[in-house]
Amino acid sequence: MSSAVGTEQHPPTEPEKGQQAPEQDRWRAALREILAGSVLTGVLAVLLAILVGSVLIAATDEHVRETAGYIGARPGDFFQATWDAIWGAYTALFRGSVYNTNATSFDQGIRPLTDTAKFAAPLILAGLGVGVGFRAGLFNIGGRGQMLLGGAAAGWVAYQFDLPAVFHLTLALVAAMVAGALWAGLAGLLKARTGAHEVIVTIMLNYVAYYLVFFALSQQSLLQAPDSFNPKSLPAKESAQLPKLLGDQYSLHLGFILALVAVAFAWWLLERSSLGFRIRAVGINPEAARASGINVSRIYVTVMLIAGALVGLAGANQVLGTVTSGVTVDLDAGIGFDAITVALLGRSRPLGILAAGILFGAFKAGGFTMQASQDIPVDIVLVVQSLIVLFLAAPPLVRTIFRLPAKEAK
Template sequence: MSEPQPKTSTTPRDTTTVPAQAPEPSRWHQTFQKITTGNALISVLSVLLALVVGAIMIAFTDEDVQKAAGYFFARPGDTFVAIWQSVSGAYSALFQGSIYNFRRDSFAAGIKPLTETLTFATPLIAGGLGVGLAFRVGMFNIGGRGQMLIAASVAGWLAFGFELPWGLHMLVALVGGLLGGALWGGIAGLLKAKTGAHEVIVTIMLNFVAFYLVSWLLRTPGLLQAPGSSNPKTPPMKDTAIFWNLKEYGYNLHLGFLVVVAATVLVWWILSRSSLGFRFRAVGENPNAARVAGINVPSIYVYAMLISGALLGLAGVNQVLGTVTTGFTAGIDAGVGFDAITVALLGRSTPWGIFAAGLLFGAFKAGGYSMQAAEGVPVDIVLVVQSLIVLFIAAPPLVRTIFRLPDPSRGPKRPRPIVTKEVTAK
């Protein structure tokens, strides 16, 4: 008889899998990651790329470069020298026409280009703030032209048609213009809130309505047309309504720039510090979720377009009371309503980003004419550079590919698990 075999107890093996612990990145690495994946860097690099493409266009259109390129293989150095002289001369003229002119005898005269930049930038910043605020609410306000025209008409009518004390007259015209722009923008917001009409279509149509309405007012005696004149132009603004300016010192800069700075601070406070701004951002991120959270989405659309229209109206008021004080025509908007969209895109719809973008485009406008006069470079190249900035901003993957920047949408790779040593329980 065989002996019984001893019983053996089998205990399941305990295997422990410990995920790999990724080393914590340093503070400098985190800072670098934020910079390289942020929108601000994309905007800066978009401007840089546009200037590089603009330099190539300047070189190709320069006559000296074309002549030197004819014997490039015999003396290649002449071509490169001609390219450098054409590009550096053009951008130097751009700088001296927008920031500081070193050829002037005094500092007061040399700083005049900077004041011109600020003057050009004033309506661009105001309009960009209006478009950018609508962007933050998820709305595309491209009715800047109409809102500017209505605001300019109201402000101009108050400025030349009434006799009021100095200071008070200017304030009344300013507030009237803001209300006019807010009313015209509020129409689009109200239609979207009540009927669901798309604000893009509505604002486009309102642009045409405003243009032909103002054109009719300018051709009708007793309304906006100057008395005794057959031209579609208003009388000059009264001195009591004109923005305080520095013309007695030889500068065109006026009080409107300080008003725009105050508007930038106000928009920043609304979007970042107020409960209304929180509702704006919530609706802009997800209107359905905002509605579930108890936010009255239709009323937010109306409020947003009222404020957006008032800010674009501020751009029109600056044109009438600060720049064109001798009377205006139906072209008083000067394309600012559409340029404001570009400024808002470059500024990433943030108040201070829009402020910086407005200054940049103001410098382009001020320096473009100087570049054309000094170096013979077509001013259209500046417009091409502005368009390229928008193109590159609209294509962040292209900018990241050119400069080999990390893609923020791709997070760190998931670490593989590490299997530890098998442990057998006894």
């Protein structure tokens, strides 16, 4: 009897198991949150695009195709040629975007990294403009038009006035921000007052901006350079140019610092300000935001003004960034649309957009080295960028390929 009682007094260590279970559940929940998170999905989308790009690199390589003709007899030649093509392509991309391992000095070696930062600056600025719109539920794809007008305004101020350097550059940048803000704000105003869809409006405004700038570049009284028959303005005066950060041997200029400042501003705006709280509320559910007293129409206009100002700065970066540059109808260089990819990859978060902009800047800087040293079409880089967009637009596909858990609805 006493032994039975003793047994009852010393049961199995179930409480200890119970104490361990919540700890295990917490770790399991954290792991599931990471695996189902959007950040990991974005990283895997990039890796998947690079893998598919590797297949395309191998398929376009002449030596790979040659060895494929006798793969049955000597398969080792085919696999070696495939490895050489892929390894050579991505090492060339690294040398052209991060560090040139063939350089004879450190100064020459880091030049690719400065080129990456230079290419990243307008992508970050324009990406922030698109990302801020996304956070309010607005799809701003009018980056091209906003860059054109922002760059045109900056270019006109840059060669039209004679001012001290600090004031001249500041005035040119402010003019770009105002022009881009007003152009994007028009789309926001139409959205707020008439319900016109911002996608359609911004697409149409891209064409309007293009032909407005083209007309201005055809008139010497407006933007066209004197005694010129080409649609191009005079380059910016030295007092309005973005100064070089590391000397004349590098192309990196103040535009990258402006991009970093814009990232800090966008982060504070969206994450720490009361306006940012209202922007995020409207983006999540405009009807609920309106019911809680938020003026949704005013938010739409305000967000588009801010977005346009950021994209206008990207246009100014293009015009004021080099000595020989001026206003042209192709000053946006496709950045207005690449910004959509940057914003998507960055999940519309300022720090994510910063990282995505640097990645795409590396693609741009390294793509030329790939083409020059490995004879690989630079379009392969564009294909990789397009694949990133494709996989980002289909998170369930990425999760299925890598067998990741689906994100639980809250």
